[in-house]
Amino acid sequence: MIAMPSGSVRRDAAARPAGHRKGPPRVDLHALREGLPPAVRSVVADYERHLTLERGLSPHTVRAYVGDVVSLLAFLTEGEDGPVRGFAELDIGLLRAWLARQRAGGSGRTTLARRAASARTFTAWAHRQGVLKADPGGRLAAPRAHRTLPGVLREDQADELMRASEAGAAQRDPVALRDRAIVELxxxxxxxxxxxxxxxxxxxxFPRRVVSVIGKGDKERMVPFGVPAAGALTAWLEAGRPELVSERAAHALFLGVRGNRLDPRAARRVVHEAVAAVPGAVDMGPHGLRHSAATHLLEGGADLRSVQELLGHATLATTQLYTHVTVDRLKAIHDRAHPRA
Known part of the structure; x- marks a missing residue:
C-alpha cells in the first residue's frame, strides 16, 4: 500500500483571478508531479516508461496521459472526509469526483472524454501491475466528445493552392522550392x-512513387504520391536542399532555413501562409490538408479501408468521420441545386 499523506501535494487548480480568460486555469504539472510522495512518483515513472517503451506512444501523447494521471493522483489527497491515503481507496466514486472537479473548473466535453480515457488506461495498467487490487476505471464513463466536421478545401481550391505554390517556386529560391514540396506532399x-x-x-x-512513413506507435506504412508531388520533391532535392543542408541534419528530407531538420511549427506556418493566398479558402494548417486529402479520396471513390491505411488510423471509426464530411457537403450541394430542396 502506498500512503499519500495530507498536505503533501499541491492542489489541482487554483482559483481563477478576476478578468482571467475563460476556460480552466493552467496547472503546473511538473510541480504537481514533484509534489507527489516518492513512492507515488515511482509508479508514475513506471507508467510513463510503459507508455513510451512498451506501447510506443508519441512524446505528445505520453505527456498528455501522464499529466492526466498526475492530476488524478493529486486529487486523491482531497477526499471530503479527510485525505485518501493510498491506491486502495481509488474507486469509481473518486474517479467520477475527479472528472466532476475538471468539469467545474471549465474543462469541455472533449477534454473530459480524454481524461476519462487516460484514467481507464492507467487503472487497467495499475491493476495488471498489482498496484490496484481491482480496476475501477472499467466502469468509468464520460460525456462523448463533440466530433466537429473539419474544414476542408474544395478540389478547385486545392488545385489553386498547388498552382500558387508552383508559381512561387519558379524563381528556384531554396525556401520556395521547399515550401512547394511540403504543400504538395x-x-x-x-x-x-x-x-x-x-x-x-x-x-x-521515386521509382515506385511511395514514401515510407513512421506513424503513431512507431508503425511504418507505405504511402503513394503522384507525379506533381514527385516533381516538387525532385526540384527541392536537386536545387533547394543542397543550399540549406548541414551536417546536423544530413539525412533529413525537409530542412529549416538554418539547416536543421524542419520543425512542425515551421511547417504549419508554411501551410497557413500558402492557404491564405487562395481566395475563399478556410484558414488551415497541415491537418486541414490531411482532412482535405481524405475527403477528396472518398469523393473520388476510394473505400474507407484504403483511406484508413493511407492515413494510418488505428481504427476505422476515426476514418468514418470523413464520410460525415462528404455527406455534409453533398447535402449542402443538394440544398443549393435541387429545385425541391
Whole structure:
C-alpha cells in the first residue's frame, strides 16, 4: 500500500483571478508531479516508461496521459472526509469526483472524454501491475466528445493552392522550392505534420512513387504520391536542399532555413501562409490538408479501408468521420441545386 499523506501535494487548480480568460486555469504539472510522495512518483515513472517503451506512444501523447494521471493522483489527497491515503481507496466514486472537479473548473466535453480515457488506461495498467487490487476505471464513463466536421478545401481550391505554390517556386529560391514540396506532399499523401518532419531522404522511393512513413506507435506504412508531388520533391532535392543542408541534419528530407531538420511549427506556418493566398479558402494548417486529402479520396471513390491505411488510423471509426464530411457537403450541394430542396 502506498500512503499519500495530507498536505503533501499541491492542489489541482487554483482559483481563477478576476478578468482571467475563460476556460480552466493552467496547472503546473511538473510541480504537481514533484509534489507527489516518492513512492507515488515511482509508479508514475513506471507508467510513463510503459507508455513510451512498451506501447510506443508519441512524446505528445505520453505527456498528455501522464499529466492526466498526475492530476488524478493529486486529487486523491482531497477526499471530503479527510485525505485518501493510498491506491486502495481509488474507486469509481473518486474517479467520477475527479472528472466532476475538471468539469467545474471549465474543462469541455472533449477534454473530459480524454481524461476519462487516460484514467481507464492507467487503472487497467495499475491493476495488471498489482498496484490496484481491482480496476475501477472499467466502469468509468464520460460525456462523448463533440466530433466537429473539419474544414476542408474544395478540389478547385486545392488545385489553386498547388498552382500558387508552383508559381512561387519558379524563381528556384531554396525556401520556395521547399515550401512547394511540403504543400504538395502533405496534400498528396495526407500524412501528419510530425510524420512529414520526421522523413529522411531515404524514405522517398521515386521509382515506385511511395514514401515510407513512421506513424503513431512507431508503425511504418507505405504511402503513394503522384507525379506533381514527385516533381516538387525532385526540384527541392536537386536545387533547394543542397543550399540549406548541414551536417546536423544530413539525412533529413525537409530542412529549416538554418539547416536543421524542419520543425512542425515551421511547417504549419508554411501551410497557413500558402492557404491564405487562395481566395475563399478556410484558414488551415497541415491537418486541414490531411482532412482535405481524405475527403477528396472518398469523393473520388476510394473505400474507407484504403483511406484508413493511407492515413494510418488505428481504427476505422476515426476514418468514418470523413464520410460525415462528404455527406455534409453533398447535402449542402443538394440544398443549393435541387429545385425541391
Amino acid at each position: 502533405l496534400y498528396a499523401t495526407g500524412i501528419r505534420v510530425s510524420e512529414l518532419c520526421g522523413l529522411d531522404v531515404g524514405a522517398v522511393d
